[in-house]
Amino acid sequence: MSLPSSTSIEQPQPRVHDVDVITCKAAAVAWGAGQPLVIEQVNVSPPQPMEIRIKVVCTSLCRSDLSAWESQTIFPRIFGHEATGIVESVGEGVTEFTQGDHVLTVFIGECGKCRQCASGCAVKISSLVPLEKVCLLSCGVAAGLGAAWNVADISDGSSVVIFGLGTVGLSVAQGANLRGASQIIGVDTNPEKGEKAKAFGITEFINPNDSKEPIQQVIKHLTGGGADYSFECIGDTGMVTTALQACRDFYSFHLASLLSGVCLKGWGLTVTLGVPKVKPEITAHYGAFLTGRTLKGSLFGGWKPKSDLPSLVEMYTKKEIQVDEYITHNLPFEDVNKAFNLMLEGKCLRCVIHMEN
Ligand code: ZN
Numbered sequence: 001m002s003l004p005s006s007t008s009i010e011q012p013q014p015r016v017h018d019v020d021v022i023t024c025k026a027a028a029v030a031w032g033a034g035q036p037l038v039i040e041q042v043n044v045s046p047p048q049p050m051e052i053r054i055k056v057v058c059t060s061l062c063r064s065d066l067s068a069w070e071s072q073t074i075f076p077r078i079f080g081h082e083a084t085g086i087v088e089s090v091g092e093g094v095t096e097f098t099q100g101d102h103v104l105t106v107f108i109g110e111c112g113k114c115r116q117c118a119s120g121c122a123v124k125i126s127s128l129v130p131l132e133k134v135c136l137l138s139c140g141v142a143a144g145l146g147a148a149w150n151v152a153d154i155s156d157g158s159s160v161v162i163f164g165l166g167t168v169g170l171s172v173a174q175g176a177n178l179r180g181a182s183q184i185i186g187v188d189t190n191p192e193k194g195e196k197a198k199a200f201g202i203t204e205f206i207n208p209n210d211s212k213e214p215i216q217q218v219i220k221h222l223t224g225g226g227a228d229y230s231f232e233c234i235g236d237t238g239m240v241t242t243a244l245q246a247c248r249d250f251y252s253f254h255l256a257s258l259l260s261g262v263c264l265k266g267w268g269l270t271v272t273l274g275v276p277k278v279k280p281e282i283t284a285h286y287g288a289f290l291t292g293r294t295l296k297g298s299l300f301g302g303w304k305p306k307s308d309l310p311s312l313v314e315m316y317t318k319k320e321i322q323v324d325e326y327i328t329h330n331l332p333f334e335d336v337n338k339a340f341n342l343m344l345e346g347k348c349l350r351c352v353i354h355m356e357n
Pocket of ligand 1: 062063064065081082139140
């Protein structure tokens with residue numbers, strides 16, 4: 001893949017490279033919505049000025065790859081935005097990268113506004129870090145941790161509810177747990193998620209199909225009036241309303257303060273991270289906001305990729321955050337369609353796809 005290398009224009013040193021079009025022996029090409037990917041030969045153009053060309057080493061399948069595959073109309077396309085690779089060649093003016101650098105690919109750039117940002121970026125990482133693991137930090141795990149830390153800024157002793165226990169939801173759980181949340185409730189319709197979720201800090205698991213009461217009522221009972229924070233990690237816009245209702249409001253806040261005699265953190269905050277699959281509009285009663293609740297969106301967990309991801313990678317190397325634990329499957333590239341099916345059937349958290357040499 002080719003990505004813009006940098007947003008800075010620091011004295012570009014013209015370099016001459018002998019780079020040609022590369023014929024990739026195998027790429028997994030999607031030709032239509034929901035159709036099996038076809039492994040075929042593709043040509044990759046040389047990097048343009050301020051671009052780099054990356055040889056992808058590993059890609060972990062992300063839920064948004066699946067959503068795009070099921071619902072988008074632009075085909076043919078090649079998926080795999082959550083990836084690690086090695087810089088194969090650099091375009092004119094690139095000073096930040098050289099051939100052989102190990103990188104994470106990120107779907108947004110640093111400022112999010114300029115042309116380079118709109119088309120993503122690459123983040124240089126140490127060559128000692130295992131590429132087959134840290135690819136998860138290029139999207140899902142980073143997005144979940146960032147939503148908990150940067151966007152919600154979860155405080156010690158708080159209550160958290162997470163809708164959707166895929167990799168992103170369970171990364172929110174890990175982030176909440178590391179911030180000292182005392183109650184982390186996970187909601188998912190897949191009964192198999194309950195046991196696995198405990199390893200990431202979930203304290204209670206609710207399957208909405210097992211409950212006669214509306215799920216927001218169950219959460220209100222469990223939390224004594226509503227959660228301090230709720231996270232929508234499914235991409236179901238109807239669930240955003242439920243997540244808002246599951247949060248603490250003005251009245252429950254005062255009642256709980258009165259009963260506990262301590263100063264509570266405040267009213268509820270709902271963060272949405274899921275990428276909607278069908279209906280992108282949300283509906284909510286304005287009363288939810290009048291009574292003090294807040295709704296925030298989170299794209300990449302509020303991280304600035306180039307500035308922030310190296311420190312996240314360092315936390316991984318120091319074993320301060322879990323990443324390997326989300327990898328439930330490893331498959332060779334030729335089995336890419338199996339990876340899509342595993343995720344469709346809800347049988348994997350992350351399936352890492354290993355490119356052949
Ligand atoms: Zn992703």
